[in-house]
Amino acid sequence: MLCSNKAATLSSTHHIKPQCSFSFSHITIILLCLSGSSSLPPSMLSRLSNLALPCLPASLPSDVLLLSAAVVLCVHLCVCLRAYCSQYLSPLSVYPDVSLHRQQSLPHRPTIPMVARIADQNTSGTPAMTEREASRLDKFRQVLAGPNTDLEELRKLSWSGIPRQVRPITWKLLSGYLPANTERRESTLQRKRQEYFGFIEQYYDSRNDEHHQDTYRQIHIDIPRTNPLIPLFQQASVQEIFERILFIWAIRHPASGYVQGINDLVTPFFVVYVFEYIKEEVENFDVSSLQEETLRNIEADSFWCMSKLLDGIQDNYTFAQPGIQRKVKALEELVSRIDETVHVHMQQYEVEYLQFAFRWMNNLLMRELPLRCTIRLWDTYQAEPEGFSHFHLYVCAAFLVRWRKEILDERDFQGLMILLQNLPTMHWGNEEVSVLLAEAYRLKFAFADAPNHYKR
Numbered sequence: 001m002l003c004s005n006k007a008a009t010l011s012s013t014h015h016i017k018p019q020c021s022f023s024f025s026h027i028t029i030i031l032l033c034l035s036g037s038s039s040l041p042p043s044m045l046s047r048l049s050n051l052a053l054p055c056l057p058a059s060l061p062s063d064v065l066l067l068s069a070a071v072v073l074c075v076h077l078c079v080c081l082r083a084y085c086s087q088y089l090s091p092l093s094v095y096p097d098v099s100l101h102r103q104q105s106l107p108h109r110p111t112i113p114m115v116a117r118i119a120d121q122n123t124s125g126t127p128a129m130t131e132r133e134a135s136r137l138d139k140f141r142q143v144l145a146g147p148n149t150d151l152e153e154l155r156k157l158s159w160s161g162i163p164r165q166v167r168p169i170t171w172k173l174l175s176g177y178l179p180a181n182t183e184r185r186e187s188t189l190q191r192k193r194q195e196y197f198g199f200i201e202q203y204y205d206s207r208n209d210e211h212h213q214d215t216y217r218q219i220h221i222d223i224p225r226t227n228p229l230i231p232l233f234q235q236a237s238v239q240e241i242f243e244r245i246l247f248i249w250a251i252r253h254p255a256s257g258y259v260q261g262i263n264d265l266v267t268p269f270f271v272v273y274v275f276e277y278i279k280e281e282v283e284n285f286d287v288s289s290l291q292e293e294t295l296r297n298i299e300a301d302s303f304w305c306m307s308k309l310l311d312g313i314q315d316n317y318t319f320a321q322p323g324i325q326r327k328v329k330a331l332e333e334l335v336s337r338i339d340e341t342v343h344v345h346m347q348q349y350e351v352e353y354l355q356f357a358f359r360w361m362n363n364l365l366m367r368e369l370p371l372r373c374t375i376r377l378w379d380t381y382q383a384e385p386e387g388f389s390h391f392h393l394y395v396c397a398a399f400l401v402r403w404r405k406e407i408l409d410e411r412d413f414q415g416l417m418i419l420l421q422n423l424p425t426m427h428w429g430n431e432e433v434s435v436l437l438a439e440a441y442r443l444k445f446a447f448a449d450a451p452n453h454y455k456r
Contacts, residue, residue: 137163140170149173149180158383161376161430168276171269172301174382175308193300199248207247215258219246222263227371231284232274233267238287241295242266245303249310256317261362265309268366268375269302312389316361324361327393328354331361334397334447342404349413356420360396364388368399369425369433376433391444398439 129137140163143154154173162170172178177192178185207216223242227233233242245266250258274282277294287295315323332353336343346353359367366374377395381387400407403423410416425432 133163136160137165140166144169144173147182149182151180155383159380160434162379164275167272167375167379171272171305171378171382175305177301177304177308189297189301192304193297196248196300196303197296199252200244203248203251204244206251212247212251215250216243216247218260219243219250219258219263222260226263227267230371232271232282232287235287237295238270241270241299241302245299245306248303249307253310253314256314256319259317259321259362261359262310262317264363264366266302266306267371268378269305270298271371272375273298273301309388312386321362323389324358325354327361327396328357330393331357331396331400334393334443335400337447338397338443339401339404342401342407345408346416349411349416351413351416351420355417357396357400359421360399361392364392365396365399368423370428373425373428373433376430377437380437390448391440394440394443394448395436397443398436402436402439 136157140154140157143150143157144166151173154170158170158174169178173180179188206212220243223239223246224234226242232238242263246258246263249262250256271282274285274287274290277290277298278285290298310317313323315321316327317323332343335353364374365377369377381391384391403419406419407416410419
């Protein structure tokens, strides 16, 4: 038979690879088959058909050989097209069909927005402000109301999530952008915002200079890819803001410059600081309705807070990205200790941690989670000492082990990679993120002060 295992793998509806390669040679096979051509030399037929099914016996008649390869490649083309749709089209209509057999086992969830109010409520559809949440909001306001904010107390409160109403000021304080002293905050904001727009005047016109144009070109390419499913980020004015933020950051940090992935890190700050000025949901909000000064404030605040974050993980983005290399290696060692069965299973099918966890470290799991979940996750990262640089490792370990059953159910390299690159988190909300963070904290408590415990 025509290598039935491999054909089944290619045609399986749940094995949708996010990045499929489909070359001119592949198309040639299909066209030759449709034209009824079988006059090519046997060596050419064998070489072309092997592009599709390397295990086809060369002894097959040429017309059968060509037809078999064409059929499999047609299936492969459908898989590639569906993968493209699952990655770039609406998640509400396409994504649930990816990994359908896995998704069917999930409980029914209401359709929820990717960003907005769901960030401050449970996915079960409970009211946006329960009695407990109102009590927590009061505690935040009491801490923030003093002449000198107790940052340690603010961190303790923030670890379990920050109410939307006070998230902007809390993030600015915990990131170190604003001082704890209330009287100094307004002058600090004015000074930092003026300083940022001074950088714009000084550097932004140089974006088309020969020594900067490659950086600007890459930023310009990446911006439309940033959260392409959320209309907010497809607005021209928002993309221009992101271009300025990323270009100025790159110019001021020549050791790393701009690296793909940094563009994602602007989005949580931007969304949170837009929330400071609006009450409606943000996904479809038209930022042109805001005053120009308000937009400038949001832009400057997003720049400085992103810069504070990157100051702690800049070795993730310097040459050869050594920070990421170390963290991926540490993740592998940690998982080998906390769940040896999962670790051995991935080794058995030759899955390297770098193949999937590089993105987890480079983008801080932003490609694996809805943005509403990232915002909730960053509440804790801001509250946790070295949250982005250190605690994130334990979150990644907990995240991987969370999918233990699904990982062990996969029995080949392709299936494992497709699973790990398309984990079904679209329905996630506060409940799931809280469980993930609790497990990460447990792992940190067990291993952080005893690193030899996860070394063999």
